[in-house]
Amino acid sequence: MLKIKGLSKSYGSGKIKAVDNIEFEVKPGEIFGFLGPNGAGKTTTIKMIVGLLRPDQGEVYINGINNQTNPMDAKRQFSYVPDNHEVFEKLKGIEYLNFMGDVYGVEKDKRKEEIEKYLKLFEMEKAVNDPISSYSHGMKQKIVLIGSLLHDPMVFILDEPMVGLDPKSSYNLKELMKQRCAEGKSVFFSTHVLEVAEKLCDRIAIINKGKIIAQGTMEQLKGDAKDKESLEKIFLELTEL
Amino acid sequence: MLTKTLLNANFGFSKMVHDVKTDTKKILMPLLIILVFASLVPVYIMYTRLLKTVYLQLFVLGQEGALFAMTFSGAAIVVLFFGLIYAMSTFYFSKDLDKLLFLPLKEESIVASKFINMVIYEYMIIVPILAPVFFIPFEEMGGILYSVFFIFGVLLLPVIPLSIGTILVMLVMKFINIEGKKDILRTISLFLFLIVLIVFQLLVNKAATSIPPGSEGEYIEALLRNQNSLVNIVGRTYPPAIWLSKGLFASNSLIGIFSFFSYAAVSIAFGIGVVFVGKKLYVQGYFNKSDSAKKQVALEYDKDVVSSSPWKAIFLNDMKMVMRTPITCSIA
Numbered sequence: 001m002l003k004i005k006g007l008s009k010s011y012g013s014g015k016i017k018a019v020d021n022i023e024f025e026v027k028p029g030e031i032f033g034f035l036g037p038n039g040a041g042k043t044t045t046i047k048m049i050v051g052l053l054r055p056d057q058g059e060v061y062i063n064g065i066n067n068q069t070n071p072m073d074a075k076r077q078f079s080y081v082p083d084n085h086e087v088f089e090k091l092k093g094i095e096y097l098n099f100m101g102d103v104y105g106v107e108k109d110k111r112k113e114e115i116e117k118y119l120k121l122f123e124m125e126k127a128v129n130d131p132i133s134s135y136s137h138g139m140k141q142k143i144v145l146i147g148s149l150l151h152d153p154m155v156f157i158l159d160e161p162m163v164g165l166d167p168k169s170s171y172n173l174k175e176l177m178k179q180r181c182a183e184g185k186s187v188f189f190s191t192h193v194l195e196v197a198e199k200l201c202d203r204i205a206i207i208n209k210g211k212i213i214a215q216g217t218m219e220q221l222k223g224d225a226k227d228k229e230s231l232e233k234i235f236l237e238l239t240e241l
Numbered sequence: 242m243l244t245k246t247l248l249n250a251n252f253g254f255s256k257m258v259h260d261v262k263t264d265t266k267k268i269l270m271p272l273l274i275i276l277v278f279a280s281l282v283p284v285y286i287m288y289t290r291l292l293k294t295v296y297l298q299l300f301v302l303g304q305e306g307a308l309f310a311m312t313f314s315g316a317a318i319v320v321l322f323f324g325l326i327y328a329m330s331t332f333y334f335s336k337d338l339d340k341l342l343f344l345p346l347k348e349e350s351i352v353a354s355k356f357i358n359m360v361i362y363e364y365m366i367i368v369p370i371l372a373p374v375f376f377i378p379f380e381e382m383g384g385i386l387y388s389v390f391f392i393f394g395v396l397l398l399p400v401i402p403l404s405i406g407t408i409l410v411m412l413v414m415k416f417i418n419i420e421g422k423k424d425i426l427r428t429i430s431l432f433l434f435l436i437v438l439i440v441f442q443l444l445v446n447k448a449a450t451s452i453p454p455g456s457e458g459e460y461i462e463a464l465l466r467n468q469n470s471l472v473n474i475v476g477r478t479y480p481p482a483i484w485l486s487k488g489l490f491a492s493n494s495l496i497g498i499f500s501f502f503s504y505a506a507v508s509i510a511f512g513i514g515v516v517f518v519g520k521k522l523y524v525q526g527y528f529n530k531s532d533s534a535k536k537q538v539a540l541e542y543d544k545d546v547v548s549s550s551p552w553k554a555i556f557l558n559d560m561k562m563v564m565r566t567p568i569t570c571s572i573a
Contacts, residue, residue, distance in 0.1 A: 050343040051343050052343055053528070072345050075343065075345040076345045086339065086340065088340070089250075090250050091246065091255060091256075092259060095249060095255055099242070099243075099246045102242040103242070103345065104344075104345065129259075130259060131253075131255060133256065
């Protein structure tokens with residue numbers, strides 16, 4: 001569903017290697033967690049997947065479509081929720097959702113149904129007619145989430161999705177991720193919340209200094225590490241090498 | 242769709258309506274805007290009378306078409322000036338690409354939508370300037386073609402100067418986009434460019450309108466002999482103004498129709514040009530900028546860790562914020 005092959009990216013004319021020849025694959029029906037310390041290369045990788053950065057080397061296939069050679073079709077296969085929720089502040093929530101529906105060509109009846117469903121789920125019905133500038137950080141996160149789900153993407157890509165969400169919304173989002181995977185779609189997200197990754201993800205990749213240092217199911221990761229107690233200990237052990 | 246969204250996002254119509262609906266006190270803002278415009282009415286009446294007088298003087302000389310060339314050239318310069326500031330704000334300070342590039346939108350659609358936004362913004366400036374110019378000569382020149390040409394001519398008027406301004410801004414941003422440089426440097430460079438442009442325009446203007454010593458008589462005679470020949474002189478610095486002017490004062494002749502369509506074709510060509518240039522310089526520039534890495538300077542604890550009194554700390558903090566904010570941000 002999402003395949004990364006030999007992806008590399010460096011900054012400053014090759015002086016700083018942000019992502020160094022990484023490879024992984026997110027299969028259909030899988031929740032894949034992407035972990036790493038600050039500055040490890042998580043956001044750079046995600047930006048290359050969604051087309052906000054151009055890789056120096058390597059290929060990204062989204063639902064079988066190369067995002068460099070066929071970017072428009074590749075972009076229709078996924079939804080991306082960035083870590084900073086800078087949306088068009090002067091728009092009302094509903095105007096933003098309609099814009100997203102228009103961009104992805106979601107038909108009116110389907111759009112109405114999806115907007116209603118997700119507004120109820122994230123308790124945004126009352127706020128949706130207000131300007132986004134009046135929203136809290138978590139509400140902005142929720143409106144971006146709803147907008148990104150309208151076209152029912154095959155691959156759902158999220159950068160630090162739990163930051164700013166209240167416990168109920170966070171729970172709803174996790175349930176939504178599971179539900180999407182049960183339907184054969186995939187979820188790829190980065191997080192610092194190791195408990196979430198441990199409980200939610202089918203597989204995990206840990207990136208440090210631009211390289212993937214561990215990858216697999218929780219059981220496989222525990223097998224690689226000396227201390228087999230928790231993901232937190234595995235993470236600390238691997239990233240402090 | 243993107244154009245509509247960007248218009249709403251830039252002008253904040255929805256936000257303003259929502260604010261007024263939810264808090265009646267906020268009606269003061271739109272009222273204040275109306276009051277500001279109302280206070281300009283006397284100036285506007287004076288401006289209209291001045292245009293009328295100029296038109297009558299030109300009419301006596303058989304040069305009434307020069308009114309168009311004068312006002313269209315003037316409006317084009319105004320568009321260019323505001324366009325530089327607005328292009329900087331629309332394309333570079335808005336940081337919209339972060340929100341748009343991962344969506345299934347063509348890069349040229351993004352550039353075109355932003356450009357159309359700027360064109361619509363410019364209408365707010367040029368329509369009041371040019372509206373009287375439609376009515377003043379209407380009695381002598383008015384007709385269906387005159388009206389159609391005038392309306393479409395004004396709608397297309399911002400396109401050429403705005404394209405030039407936008408491309409200039411994109412070039413400045415491309416070549417000054419050196420690693421670690423501050424936005425302020427780019428802004429200063431842009432205004433230096435503007436000064437160079439105005440000086441260049443003045444020099445061209447002087448050269449184009451200067452009369453060789455001793456031949457003033459012949460010059461004036463030629464001017465009076467040929468109807469509307471002044472249009473060519475006034476519009477020399479901005480040729481599209483000549484084409485549009487001819488299209489209006491000769492709207493019922495083949496020359497007029499040809500002139501107007503030449504003007505429309507060149508305007509559309511500039512519009513298409515800016516989209517292609519924008520794709521290369523603006524969108525490509527975004528990726529290049531993303532590729533650059535800022536130098537990290539190691540902290541010197543003795544030098545960098547400093548203490549100040551609270552009032553001095555606030556003053557220094559404010560000063561740094563002002564100095565590090567691009568001027569155009571506060572203007573736009």
